[in-house]
Amino acid sequence: MKKSKKAAIEVSFNWIFVLIAGGVILLFFINLVGTQKEKSQMNIALTVKTELKSIFTGATLSQARQLDIDIPKTTLNFICDFTTCTDFEESDTPSCYSEYSIGETGVNEKTPAQIIFAPSELFGKKILTWTLSWNVPFYVTNFLYITGTDVKYIFVGSSDSANNFYNKFPEKTNKYLRTPNLAPQEEADGNHNFKFIFFDSDPTTFTVSDEIISIANPSNINAVKIDTSSKQISFYYFTDDHTFELEDYIHYLTEAEAYAAIFSDSYNFYKCNLQKAFNRLHLISTLLKVRSETLYNDPQTPSRCKGTYDINNNGLTTIVENSITFFDSNILQISNSAQTLSISNRDTQEKSCALIY
Amino acid sequence: MKKNKKAQMKMGETIAVLIVFFMILFFGIFFYANMERKSFQSRLEKMEEKKSIDVAQTISFLPELKCTAENITKTLCIDKLKLDAFKTLASERTQYYQSVFSNTMIEIAEIYPTSTSYETVYEGTTSDQYFSTFIPVSIFYPSPYPGRYGIGLLRIKYYTFK
Numbered sequence: 001m002k003k004s005k006k007a008a009i010e011v012s013f014n015w016i017f018v019l020i021a022g023g024v025i026l027l028f029f030i031n032l033v034g035t036q037k038e039k040s041q042m043n044i045a046l047t048v049k050t051e052l053k054s055i056f057t058g059a060t061l062s063q064a065r066q067l068d069i070d071i072p073k074t075t076l077n078f079i080c081d082f083t084t085c086t087d088f089e090e091s092d093t094p095s096c097y098s099e100y101s102i103g104e105t106g107v108n109e110k111t112p113a114q115i116i117f118a119p120s121e122l123f124g125k126k127i128l129t130w131t132l133s134w135n136v137p138f139y140v141t142n143f144l145y146i147t148g149t150d151v152k153y154i155f156v157g158s159s160d161s162a163n164n165f166y167n168k169f170p171e172k173t174n175k176y177l178r179t180p181n182l183a184p185q186e187e188a189d190g191n192h193n194f195k196f197i198f199f200d201s202d203p204t205t206f207t208v209s210d211e212i213i214s215i216a217n218p219s220n221i222n223a224v225k226i227d228t229s230s231k232q233i234s235f236y237y238f239t240d241d242h243t244f245e246l247e248d249y250i251h252y253l254t255e256a257e258a259y260a261a262i263f264s265d266s267y268n269f270y271k272c273n274l275q276k277a278f279n280r281l282h283l284i285s286t287l288l289k290v291r292s293e294t295l296y297n298d299p300q301t302p303s304r305c306k307g308t309y310d311i312n313n314n315g316l317t318t319i320v321e322n323s324i325t326f327f328d329s330n331i332l333q334i335s336n337s338a339q340t341l342s343i344s345n346r347d348t349q350e351k352s353c354a355l356i357y
Numbered sequence: 358m359k360k361n362k363k364a365q366m367k368m369g370e371t372i373a374v375l376i377v378f379f380m381i382l383f384f385g386i387f388f389y390a391n392m393e394r395k396s397f398q399s400r401l402e403k404m405e406e407k408k409s410i411d412v413a414q415t416i417s418f419l420p421e422l423k424c425t426a427e428n429i430t431k432t433l434c435i436d437k438l439k440l441d442a443f444k445t446l447a448s449e450r451t452q453y454y455q456s457v458f459s460n461t462m463i464e465i466a467e468i469y470p471t472s473t474s475y476e477t478v479y480e481g482t483t484s485d486q487y488f489s490t491f492i493p494v495s496i497f498y499p500s501p502y503p504g505r506y507g508i509g510l511l512r513i514k515y516y517t518f519k
Contacts, residue, residue: 021375050404057411061418093452113457135428139420287421290442300501345427354499357425
């Protein structure tokens with residue numbers, strides 16, 4: 001009996017020992033796999049971030065170029081908050097809180113000075129980039145526009161402006177041109193973001209189709225109206241009543257800004273990037289102002305040229321003063337001065353003088 | 358007694374196997390971790406090199422330096438008057454350009470028709486280790502009209518910190 005009990009205890013102990021040891025080993029490997037999976041996801045996100053940074057840098061430097069880029073299936077989030085923007089009056093390093101992040105990994109790239117117009121969220125395996133130069137009237141910078149394959153752009157109008165904007169819009173995007181009568185019947189076609197671009201009609205009286213409303217969040221449906229005669233852009237948001245309400249409006253200097261409004265998801269995002277653009281404009285105009293002064297004071301400059309280099313008359317001083325903060329009133333001042341500067345520059349050519357820009 | 362000793366030996370055997378197994382496992386992990394560390398360092402270096410190329414690209418396309426005719430920008434051409442104005446601007450706006458260029462030194466030298474030594478256009482924070490990029494450029498002197506061109510070399514040093 002004693003020997004039987006001892007054997008029974010021994011066998012049980014053995015099995016308990018095996019279970020514990022096996023359990024520990026199993027837990028160890030499960031933990032290892034979990035850690036490696038997280039590490040691998042982080043690795044992918046970091047690689048995507050590094051590659052995207054180089055791609056965006058390269059894309060920003062080339063003008064009027066369209067690129068489509070294959071990326072691992074992920075979500076890209078773009079943020080730019082105008083309320084955090086500083087200008088050269090407030091800071092020596094004006095910037096805005098802006099970044100793009102990859103999925104839910106927490107991996108992000110800050111873009112305090114880069115000017116990128118994109119929807120707040122892009123999902124998919126492909127992104128499309130487009131650059132346009134911003135000339136005011138001299139070349140300041142390139143605007144980089146980014147979009148994805150799940151964003152639908154519906155141009156509503158039949159005027160020449162509507163046709164022009166539609167034709168210049170990148171070919172590889174999901175773009176459609178519809179008359180005001182047909183646009184309300186527009187379907188989702190598998191997309192999740194919808195941008196309506198109006199030219200002649202009033203967005204507040206427009207009816208979005210039920211299919212789009214059922215598929216998309218209200219924040220992913222928005223509209224802009226571009227008035228090319230008064231050079232004004234109006235931003236609209238989608239309400240719970242399924243109508244568009246006016247958020248705000250602002251003037252624009254060039255078509256590049258109108259396209260920027262189309263690519264931006266909200267007025268705040270648009271203003272934020274335009275403030276960054278204004279910071280660049282302030283720097284370039286200051287530099288050109290110094291250059292113009294140098295030419296004005298140069299003893300080798302012929303007297304026939306001096307008038308065109310006078311910074312108080314050729315528009316440069318006004319542009320410098322009004323390019324500090326992105327305001328509607330400043331835009332109008334810059335618009336007038338830009339025309340003056342353009343005329344002065346042409347004068348220099350006619351008078352056989354060195355160009356102002 | 359004999360059976361007791363046999364059971365104890367079996368137990369000892371099992372424990373010995375486990376110890377050896379874990380020793381091999383930890384040795385493998387240690388070796389793998391070492392490899393990962395080296396791979397990470399190499400990746401970091403590649404990232405820095407890539408960043409230096411990005412910065413060099415940005416500088417060579419900088420509107421503050423490029424020659425322009427109306428809105429047409431000329432590739433690989435630097436306007437001398439803009440360059441002189443930029444030196445002043447960059448020294449006044451050091452922090453802004455630091456955020457654009459990171460830790461970079463930009464120098465330019467004319468090599469034809471006259472040969473000059475490198476003059477500093479912009480200097481950020483420096484260190485002992487750097488990547489150098491050389492970019493041949495045209496240097497345009499706008500005054501007196503119609504202006505003249507020279508050939509220069511832009512040297513961009515991107516400093517790394519370890």
